[in-house]
Amino acid sequence: MTSDLRVSMLQMTSGNRHAANQVTVDEAAHRAAADGCDLLALPEAAGLMNKDKEDARRQITTEAEDPFLLTCRGLAAKYGLWIQPGSTPVKAADGRYLNHGTLIDPSGAIVARYDKVHLFDVFLEGRKPTGESDRYAPGTEAVLVDTPWGPWGLSICYDLRFPHLYRDYAKAGATVLFIPSAFTVPTGRAHWEVLLRARAIENGAYVVAAAQVGDHEDGRTTWGHSLIIDPWGEVVADLGGDAPGQISVTLDIARVAAARQQIPSLENERDYTFTRIGAHETTPA
Numbered sequence: 483m484t485s486d487l488r489v490s491m492l493q494m495t496s497g498n499r500h501a502a503n504q505v506t507v508d509e510a511a512h513r514a515a516a517d518g519c520d521l522l523a524l525p526e527a528a529g530l531m532n533k534d535k536e537d538a539r540r541q542i543t544t545e546a547e548d549p550f551l552l553t554c555r556g557l558a559a560k561y562g563l564w565i566q567p568g569s570t571p572v573k574a575a576d577g578r579y580l581n582h583g584t585l586i587d588p589s590g591a592i593v594a595r596y597d598k599v600h601l602f603d604v605f606l607e608g609r610k611p612t613g614e615s616d617r618y619a620p621g622t623e624a625v626l627v628d629t630p631w632g633p634w635g636l637s638i639c640y641d642l643r644f645p646h647l648y649r650d651y652a653k654a655g656a657t658v659l660f661i662p663s664a665f666t667v668p669t670g671r672a673h674w675e676v677l678l679r680a681r682a683i684e685n686g687a688y689v690v691a692a693a694q695v696g697d698h699e700d701g702r703t704t705w706g707h708s709l710i711i712d713p714w715g716e717v718v719a720d721l722g723g724d725a726p727g728q729i730s731v732t733l734d735i736a737r738v739a740a741a742r743q744q745i746p747s748l749e750n751e752r753d754y755t756f757t758r759i760g761a762h763e764t765t766p767a
């Protein structure tokens with residue numbers, strides 16, 4: 483297994499048309515290649531951030547026709563880069579709309595596909611319900627993909643709050659967990675970094691979480707703070723909350739095994755019985 487993985491992470495303010503987002507990624511891939519990177523990681527909704535369902539659906543195509551993914555595939559091949567395009571909306575053959583993650587290899591081939599499993603249907607104080615499942619159908623498959631740097635686990639944004647997904651990836655040997663996101667500002671402030679660091683620590687894996695930032699054309703504002711976290715839980719890159727940006731860092735994949743050797747919590751797991759003591763069974767004082 484190759485130990486050094488040089489990653490470039492892009493923090494974006496994606497717009498509600500594909501074309502401008504493609505220009506942003508074109509420049510980012512050029513920079514990643516100039517920095518000697520193996521991999522470029524993008525945020526959730528990198529190719530199209532558009533909460534207007536009708537307007538979005540006029541633009542969303544199948545994966546094969548998607549202009550953003552075609553651009554990413556061309557850039558991967560041009561620069562010999564792996565690209566994790568975060569996610570972008572696509573239409574499935576059966577007509578369902580999906581929040582669609584992929585992994586593209588340096589030949590430009592899509593080698594893995596992951597559709598967001600846990601959709602963001604929450605009720606934040608003082609806000610309209612987010613209703614992501616009104617716009618997308620949920621995926622039903624966890625996807626781990628073998629690479630020269632070990633297996634990588636795919637996920638998207640709100641999946642972060644479902645730790646068993648990452649534990650399943652880690653038990654199967656995942657070295658890197660991708661969590662591309664478009665977090666809200668209030669939940670980002672309160673939960674983002676602590677949840678990401680927890681996923682890295684409890685799984686002894688690198689976490690690569692490229693994020694959307696700032697004020698978007700579709701009216702949303704996102705938290706930013708794209709983070710890369712090492713298997714010991716230390717933040718190795720943070721792009722801040724103010725503006726788009728890009729950072730290139732070298733990850734040492736051998737540190738995954740080192741963390742899991744020191745704290746073998748994945749192996750120390752045990753089965754247990756579950757007992758509930760009901761109030762009706764207690765003896766009154």
Ligand SMILES: O=C(O)CNC(=O)[C@H](CS)NC(=O)CCC(=O)C(=O)O
Pocket residue numbers: 526527530531532533581601602612614639640643664665666669670673
């Ligand atoms: O649909 C798009 O265009 C892009 N996708 C999103 O913005 C998604 C669904 S609305 N956002 C999240 O999952 C935020 C999760 C979050 O903020 C939390 O868990 O606290």
